[in-house]
Amino acid sequence: MSHEFGKLLELVIAASLINNFVFTKFLGLCIFFGVSKKMETAVGMSITFLAVMIISAALAWLVYEFALIPLDITFLKIVVFIGIVAAFVQSADIIMRKISPGLYYKLGVYLALIATNCIILAVPLTNAGEGYNLIESLAFGLGSGLGFGLALVIMASIREKLEIAIVPRPFRGLPIAFVTTGLIALAFTGFSGLITL
Amino acid sequence: MLELVNSIRGILELIDKIPLPMAGVGGGIEAKETVDMVSVIKFTAIFIAGLGGIFGLGLAFAAKRFSVKMDPRIEQVKEVLAGAHCGACGYAGCQQYAEAVVANPQIAPNLCTPGGARAAAAVARITGKVASAVEPIFSRIMCQGDWQKAIKRFKYEGIEDCRAAVLAGGGDKSCIYGCLGRGTCVRACPFDALHMGTDHLPVVDIVKCTGCKKCEQACPKKVIEILPAKKAVVVTCHSRDKGPATRKNCKVGCIACGTCVKVCPFDAPSVENNFSRIDLNKCKVCGLCVPKCPTDSIREFMPHRPKAFVLDNCIGCQICARVCPVDAPSGEPKKMFTIDKSRCIGCGICTAKCPVQAIDGTFNAEDVFRAAAAKKAAKTAAA
Numbered sequence: 001m002s003h004e005f006g007k008l009l010e011l012v013i014a015a016s017l018i019n020n021f022v023f024t025k026f027l028g029l030c031i032f033f034g035v036s037k038k039m040e041t042a043v044g045m046s047i048t049f050l051a052v053m054i055i056s057a058a059l060a061w062l063v064y065e066f067a068l069i070p071l072d073i074t075f076l077k078i079v080v081f082i083g084i085v086a087a088f089v090q091s092a093d094i095i096m097r098k099i100s101p102g103l104y105y106k107l108g109v110y111l112a113l114i115a116t117n118c119i120i121l122a123v124p125l126t127n128a129g130e131g132y133n134l135i136e137s138l139a140f141g142l143g144s145g146l147g148f149g150l151a152l153v154i155m156a157s158i159r160e161k162l163e164i165a166i167v168p169r170p171f172r173g174l175p176i177a178f179v180t181t182g183l184i185a186l187a188f189t190g191f192s193g194l195i196t197l
Numbered sequence: 198m199l200e201l202v203n204s205i206r207g208i209l210e211l212i213d214k215i216p217l218p219m220a221g222v223g224g225g226i227e228a229k230e231t232v233d234m235v236s237v238i239k240f241t242a243i244f245i246a247g248l249g250g251i252f253g254l255g256l257a258f259a260a261k262r263f264s265v266k267m268d269p270r271i272e273q274v275k276e277v278l279a280g281a282h283c284g285a286c287g288y289a290g291c292q293q294y295a296e297a298v299v300a301n302p303q304i305a306p307n308l309c310t311p312g313g314a315r316a317a318a319a320v321a322r323i324t325g326k327v328a329s330a331v332e333p334i335f336s337r338i339m340c341q342g343d344w345q346k347a348i349k350r351f352k353y354e355g356i357e358d359c360r361a362a363v364l365a366g367g368g369d370k371s372c373i374y375g376c377l378g379r380g381t382c383v384r385a386c387p388f389d390a391l392h393m394g395t396d397h398l399p400v401v402d403i404v405k406c407t408g409c410k411k412c413e414q415a416c417p418k419k420v421i422e423i424l425p426a427k428k429a430v431v432v433t434c435h436s437r438d439k440g441p442a443t444r445k446n447c448k449v450g451c452i453a454c455g456t457c458v459k460v461c462p463f464d465a466p467s468v469e470n471n472f473s474r475i476d477l478n479k480c481k482v483c484g485l486c487v488p489k490c491p492t493d494s495i496r497e498f499m500p501h502r503p504k505a506f507v508l509d510n511c512i513g514c515q516i517c518a519r520v521c522p523v524d525a526p527s528g529e530p531k532k533m534f535t536i537d538k539s540r541c542i543g544c545g546i547c548t549a550k551c552p553v554q555a556i557d558g559t560f561n562a563e564d565v566f567r568a569a570a571a572k573k574a575a576k577t578a579a580a
Contacts, residue, residue, distance in 0.1 A: 063248075071240045
């Protein structure tokens with residue numbers, strides 16, 4: 001049991017720090033640059049992303065395990081996972097609008113954006129490829145959500161300061177953000193080898 | 198027909214024979230040597246169709262079950278509002294104000310200052326409420342000390358933002374009540390109505406300014422005041438330093454000399470805390486104090502003052518000649534007067550004081566005539 005728990009913790013740390021989806025695997029960059037301009041949008045997006053990620057990882061695993069594998073049609077996994085994510089996001093939008101309008105007003109705008117996030121597809125694909133069981137898939141999804149949130153918050157706090165700093169004209173806006181991301185990615189390579197197998 | 202089916206079957210058999218790569222991810226179909234195409238296609242079709250069907254039905258059901266009944270008027274109201282989410286109405290955003298004004302009969306329809314009279318009328322029409330006229334308000338910068346006119350006490354090197362500069366002991370200007378000129382207000386304006394003028398003093402574009410008050414909240418020195426548009430004469434200085442100190446700090450600061458208090462025929466300015474403040478309720482915007490201020494600290498936001506002229510219903514009562522500060526009206530008693538245009542400064546005092554409203558042409562003529570007509574209507578209604 002403790003071995004199980006150890007493996008789960010390893011997965012969470014691996015997904016959030018060592019193989020951070022933004023800084024090591026360079027996925028989800030559109031959303032990353034779009035939303036990290038202000039701290040409040042970054043925080044909103046990370047919360048929404050975490051929730052959607054965990055539930056999507058679970059749903060994707062269920063469909064993969066109980067429909068795709070027995071029917072021998074695992075080559076459909078990309079299409080099917082995207083379909084699951086899109087359907088879930090849409091239904092979450094509808095349900096949230098009714099059940100909690102306050103939450104919907106604050107976070108609803110990010111729901112539609114998540115469907116275009118590469119990470120939301122990468123996590124179920126990795127789960128399918130590595131053959132994780134349900135708990136491990138959830139742990140991986142949790143780690144990726146935490147890692148993405150960490151990346152967003154770090155980037156937002158730096159970009160807010162960059163707004164009022166003296167940046168050379170060709171670099172203003174997106175170029176300096178890319179340079180900063182590269183530097184943070186460089187820093188994150190310091191995590192590699194944190195967990196030795 | 199048969200040929201077609203046979204050729205398709207032939208193609209499928211050919212596809213069957215394509216050697217698939219041996220190493221596959223996830224096992225299953227990729228690692229097989231031959232593929233049973235027909236069953237694969239069958240399962241794929243059934244599965245995709247089934248999944249699509251389930252999702253479609255599920256979403257349709259959810260949309261029906263969780264549908265929110267929204268009053269269509271909320272959408273209509275939201276469309277006529279200015280849509281800047283500035284918060285001038287007191288609500289968090291345009292959506293909240295739209296919901297509140299439709300749902301609650303107490304909420305006034307004219308709270309959207311950026312939308313102005315047009316939005317107020319539209320909202321009143323949609324919600325069935327009565328819109329009262331809303332006075333336009335503008336942002337006024339209560340400091341004229343640009344970096345040429347006002348001296349600095351130290352050199353500031355740091356983030357070029359007023360909120361940052363103010364942390365360094367109140368800012369690098371000698372006068373601690375003045376504008377720091379680094380453009381926090383310019384960046385805060387959602388309507389692009391503030392621009393940095395020459396030498397680091399912000400300039401308000403009154404065509405674009407909607408009185409949303411975002412600049413007032415953003416300024417760390419609180420030199421921005423949002424005032425009614427009609428009150429175009431203001432003392433643009435908040436300096437609480439004593440006269441000699443203000444004079445040393447800034448060429449255009451108010452030194453509390455009291456000249457404006459003496460000159461004003463309506464007793465509007467008063468000197469308190471070492472600076473003069475014009476009481477906007479008493480001020481009749483005549484502009485007499487503007488040229489008299491020794492430091493040019495009082496500013497007039499009216500681009501030009503049209504001059505007065507006398508209408509035909511003048512009764513020759515001579516009141517205008519008595520109140521005129523520059524002796525412009527002239528004439529004989531009980532006969533029509535004339536106003537010397539070369540002397541008239543367009544202050545509007547005569548227009549306001551004329552008992553039969555026989556003077557026209559000044560900036561306040563319209564308001565004076567409207568007020569007199571309203572009073573007459575009220576009197577005939579009472580009688």
